[in-house]
Amino acid sequence: MHCCAQLDEAIERGSLYCGQKSRIDDGRILNDLDTDYFIRSASGRGYDYLGINYCPFCGRVIGRGLWMAEKKK
Ligand SMILES: [Zn+2]
Secondary structure, eight states, X not given: OOSSHHHHHHHHHTSEEEXXXXXXXXXXXXXXXXXXXXXXXXXXXXXXXXEOSBOTTTOOBOOHHHHHHHHHO
């Protein structure tokens, strides 16, 4: 269960990837955020993964790095 139903759906459809960065082996990661959430899009060879810290649907924080930062406060 994630922040909202749309995000759950996107992960089910495969347009979003949720998991460890190190387990991505079918494409390349376009940026360097400390997150477990990536927007996944087909590219010439395999997929492009774009890490995100905020849910693109509801805007809540989903990135691990930011969660940690929030907890420390
Ligand atoms: Zn959401």
